[in-house]
Amino acid sequence: MVLGKKMFYKACIILCLFIQNNALCKTILVTGGAGFIGGSVTEALLERGDTVIVLDCFVSLGHSRALEYNQLKRDRLAVLKNQYQENLYIYECSIEDVQSCDEVFKTHAIDVVCHLAAHAGVRNAMESTKEFIQTNIQGTVNILDLAVKYGVSHCVLASSSSVYGDSADVPFTETQNTDYQSSLYGATKKSLELIAHVYHHLYGVSTTCLRFFTVYGPYGRFDMAPFIFMDAIYNQKALTVYGDGTAIRDFTYIDDIVDGIIKSIDKPLGYQVFNLGSTHTIVLKDFINVIAQTVGKQSIITYKDGIKADVRQTHASVEKALLLLGYEPKALLKDGLQKMFDWYSKVITKECNE
């Protein structure tokens, strides 16, 4: 009889834990879920037991290795699909295609939208103005409209440090003026923040906009400085620096960004804007030296005239994110670059040599 009671209590505890765990598991739509940040968020969400719906159209603008980068995204998702099976759904469609996106929202009971799909990069935006406006602004409106239509109460959206324009007021804080954009890309992200506020105000959707500061790490974008520099140094090719190399950047390791995104997914806070940076800055020339040390080869640098859309400095204050989300960036640049180079050696150089 005593044993029976004990077993009953044990079963109750197991049942409670099961119910609790299931209640914590969410269904999350990750737009741009095949990309650098999106793929990493998808992986982390799957690891903790969530169901992830990836919506991505596998595009990459403004660089010669777009096909290769898109293939990398496909390969990465294929590995995750193989591992997580029915917890991962992948839809190849554009956020500009409202009808196809509607089908995705109709099919799945989505708890949270993590909207990362966009065209990115200040220089790319100068070449592809129309695409940036269509995807980053109209696409965002489409996703928020569908969130309202299907009763999704919380959306996390990717903004950018670019919204600070060429501000000299560092470290950047969320309350400072961001009316003066230096790039069309920054302007599309500022628009995203304004639109997100409208959807919160009119429809009560919780919208959290995250301003990412230059993210680097494994699976990094092929059109971004960390990858371009590492690749050039490894292959002993000249790398191009626009300007005199004294620009200052706050580089943020991918794991810290993923941590901030997941904390935001888990905590609806009405309308909010947060910086997600490392808070440590480095001059571009020194950054190149750290990569060269990591790779174990010399850099060959060609200087070209600076581009007006490139800002002089970025530097995040993350006090607000620490206070409200518990966001604490941990990675040191040296360690983050080492992890990126480990990945680069394993995945990229291997593919190139095959």
Ligand code: NAD
């Ligand atoms: P990424 O290019 O690797 O990922 C973006 C993904 O969006 C890609 O997989 C692409 O195929 C997809 N996409 C583009 N247009 C689409 C469309 N119309 N429909 C569906 N999918 C589409 O870029 P990332 O670096 O992972 O950036 C993710 C988000 O974070 C973007 O919104 C970007 O603007 C923002 N951001 C990134 C950084 C950074 O340093 N990487 C900094 C600030 C902000």
